[in-house]
Amino acid sequence: MNNFEFQCGTKMIFGKGTEQRVGEELKSFGASRVLFVYGGSSIKKSGLYDRVVKSLTDAGLYFEELAGVVPNPRVSLVRRGISICREKGIDFLLAVGGGSVIDTCKAMSFGVYYKEDVWDLISGKVRPGTQRLPVATILTLPAAGSEESDSCVISDETISVKTGFGSPLMRPVFSIMNPELTYTLPPYQTACGCMDMMSHAMERYFSHTENVEMTDRVTEGILATVIHNLPIALEKPDDYAARAEIMLCGTWAQNDMTGCGREQDWFNHGLEHQISGFYDIAHGAGLAISTPAWMEMLCEKEQCVPKLAQYAVRVWNVPENPEDAAETAKEGVKKLRSLLRAAGLPQSLGEVGIGTERFEEIADNMTDGGSHTCGAFYPFGKKDILELLNRME
Amino acid sequence: MNNFEFQCGTKMIFGKGTEQRVGEELKSFGASRVLFVYGGSSIKKSGLYDRVVKSLTDAGLYFEELAGVVPNPRVSLVRRGISICREKGIDFLLAVGGGSVIDTCKAMSFGVYYKEDVWDLISGKVRPGTQRLPVATILTLPAAGSEESDSCVISDETISVKTGFGSPLMRPVFSIMNPELTYTLPPYQTACGCMDMMSHAMERYFSHTENVEMTDRVTEGILATVIHNLPIALEKPDDYAARAEIMLCGTWAQNDMTGCGREQDWFNHGLEHQISGFYDIAHGAGLAISTPAWMEMLCEKEQCVPKLAQYAVRVWNVPENPEDAAETAKEGVKKLRSLLRAAGLPQSLGEVGIGTERFEEIADNMTDGGSHTCGAFYPFGKKDILELLNRME
Known part of the structure; x- marks a missing residue:
């Protein structure tokens, strides 16, 4: 810590x-x-x-x-x-x-x-x-x-x-x-909001800082609570209990309580700010497109696998595969994708009408023309960003 | 909520x-x-x-x-x-x-x-x-x-x-x-401190207020973190990570974040204040004697079993017994008792030299001579308090 x-x-x-x-x-x-x-x-x-x-x-x-x-x-x-x-x-x-x-x-x-x-x-x-x-x-x-x-x-x-x-x-x-x-929020905005708060939790959670057990557990609690209550709120928009849990999670995900004592990432927010600077899409939609793709890419990076596997097990109740942590991690991403899809959130840039035309510019903006990296959990260079954008296509 | x-x-x-x-x-x-x-x-x-x-x-x-x-x-x-x-x-x-x-x-x-x-x-x-x-x-x-x-x-x-x-x-x-x-704290004080913070978490956790999922999860996180780190701190008093987790838990257990939106109990604190008003014992030691006995008694009260079973499963990883929630709950209490015993905390009033001589007076003080009950998760009347004190003997 x-x-x-x-x-x-x-x-x-x-x-x-x-x-x-x-x-x-x-x-x-x-x-x-x-x-x-x-x-x-x-x-x-x-x-x-x-x-x-x-x-x-x-x-x-x-x-x-x-x-x-x-x-x-x-x-x-x-x-x-x-x-x-x-x-x-x-x-x-x-x-x-x-x-x-x-x-x-x-x-x-x-x-x-x-x-x-x-x-x-x-x-x-x-x-x-x-x-x-x-x-x-x-x-x-x-x-x-x-x-x-x-x-x-x-x-x-x-x-x-x-x-x-x-x-x-x-x-x-x-x-x-x-x-x-919040009863009258359109379902799409409810879903985008939940994606945003999950991202706030994850930008802090995915970190290489060791011995952050207490804040990890609070963050896992926030994620599990949003995951449980989003489908309820979509099904029954005036479910007070679900709306209350979601509202409290949104605050606690971002007041930085869960960021105490750890290095934070913020790559997905950085990328989304670039994208919604060029295209007027909802912030939560941008995060719903980038986050699972980012996770899938990091399931292939050895140093990121243990935390992604912990996330899959603790947040999504994925059974731990003791032989293959990357497989465990990938199961967690699949579950996230299926939650987001069921909530009506886009899963690719194509779905929101964004093409490849600005990929180069986005990658340049985020790295000052390739001169530095972006993000802490995995440092993305210009090439990595282009690879991720292509996965998001 | x-x-x-x-x-x-x-x-x-x-x-x-x-x-x-x-x-x-x-x-x-x-x-x-x-x-x-x-x-x-x-x-x-x-x-x-x-x-x-x-x-x-x-x-x-x-x-x-x-x-x-x-x-x-x-x-x-x-x-x-x-x-x-x-x-x-x-x-x-x-x-x-x-x-x-x-x-x-x-x-x-x-x-x-x-x-x-x-x-x-x-x-x-x-x-x-x-x-x-x-x-x-x-x-x-x-x-x-x-x-x-x-x-x-x-x-x-x-x-x-x-x-x-x-x-x-x-x-x-x-x-x-x-x-x-906190490296130089005597082991007994470290253990008493951890009991106190666990009790602060539990006084809020054991509640009949429905739909308090997020705060339940934070509380479970606090309890699991203390349980994991107390034995480490006792084994190796200068383990920074364990000491840091315990310190953070102590604050979050009592700043009332986990009490948001719910009825709270505070029976064990009330009882302990009575006991340590008469006898100069450490607050955490008093709680270590009363809390497991209180839980054991409530495992026999139908309305308290579901939450005690949730606690056993989520905090202690007790396998859920779908046939018998009370059995699940009792397993959680056993695990708490064995943690406290291993940490050198007393488990009965006899161990700290307290006899039965003030039982009546304690029960009277807590209920104004039997005219009201004490605690919200289970309302203890004078007779219940005497039963509990006898179980603690």
Whole structure:
């Protein structure tokens, strides 16, 4: 186990009806002028919008609204939000939505105090300071884990770049998590969200750091719980228990509790950010295409086999083949593929209309033209990335 | 899953050599006048005392010392600490030790701002307010989990009462956790500590709340990890990996992450507090005597069998007996007993010199003379408690 620091002070307010407390909670954290940020019309259709407005009004809070956050959220809207905050003297940001809405607020929260263009912070040109607006969330899409995480991902649509930044001071101060709010999610989004949280768990799990037994077991627990509950939620979208387990898993997969004391990988996220920078596909769909292919390739790399076999046995209950760990490992990947297929997630780039035309560019971007490798569990050079992309085709 | 709130903002600073950062960390949290609280001579023998003093001095901090905290820490020392804080204008409490030292600081931290006697807060006569001194810790004994928990337990030696209080504002602001500092723990203390953390996990795990899959799995992970690493740490006290896993488990078992969304039990802790109020035995030893006996008794209660069988299968890898869940459950208890015995922990009250003379009084205290029950997983009336005490004899 490596030395580490961990701190996550986000207050989780979890359960039925909890969104009605948002106004009082904001006030108890000192808010007086709130910017209420959301995506499109779905929160209006579901009645959530009205409940939030009522709670803010009942609490006597002044608020402005900013709608229009889209998946792979755009820096243009972040800039607009920053202007509103400055003009209206906003002192608290309220994100109502999924990772895209929350990440938009996180970027704004630091951007308000940065005098130049916020892209400098997002792109890593300038490190964030300590000044920021507090962010609270009402989560409607369990996936990104942004409701407790210390980072955000934003796209500049004009240059096809999707990238992110973080700070220990970026975690939301509180997050309201009502699983009932996820009953109306389309099945595809439910499945994409589960793929995203499984990936967050796996990016940490697949590591060569030794003696990380406790965090391994928590991660295996997260994976097994998502695997068990995703089919239930797809079959019966208003199954409270399944929706609640999935929502809790999404947070714990990404608040970095499971990353304590270990080297992390993040290759699949890096690759997916490249792909969804060029093509506007759902993040979870991109991960569903790359992850099993990545695993299959690593089942052929001796140093990666033991952990992949442990994953197969503990997460998927694959019987251990004592003669051939790689076979055990491959059985785990097969089970993952069949879960994803049954959940309606794509398994190849072709299925989402992506051809080979950008493979070279993607591999170059990830390795600076072949000058370095990417990922820690297995370091991918340019050639490896091209091989993987061809397997994903 | 029940509605819940969870917030734990303690900064965990984990790993080799981390105690050397204590002065700088305190300063970064705004400390200027520190009360350094510890137990006896063990931190002087080990050199930890000198390293702490050097770090505080290097950081330019003023500090006072208060030594003499004993196991089952006493309110008399809490009162002395409060006087020192007031006289010397202390603004930060630093606990260097295990749960007893940390709990002493926690009680002091609220007591400083309470004008009457601190026992009013400890005994629950008066609810704690919001004013308190910040507490930081350097943990030397993984057991109580007080390094992140929101409660403390203090004894009034003059009236043989051991009780506690809590507040969401009681969690330490940071805890330094260096597993190397636990190499010199006597084997008995290592074992008692592991029993205590297993009990914290089990007090939450054994619950009738349905649909708590994720938290069940984390708890099973904590238990399995302690079970695996305790014998290693006893065999080889300077095994860093085993010491690190145990230390991390102790914190996660008690920061209430695994208690999210469920009814909790706490019968064994209640019973042990009674016993160690009368007899000065180690908390972990008391739990090692009561817990297996409690489980054996509950293996005979139909409503408790399914969860006890799940525990046996998932934590102890007991093969499931599909014909007889109670048999499966009993196998789990046998395995626990053999772990505890091998670790040198007592398995009966007789072994620690406790007779039957106070049984009636203990059962009366726990049930207000038989007027209510105790515990949630199985509600123990006075008669049940007497039966259990007889089984523990």
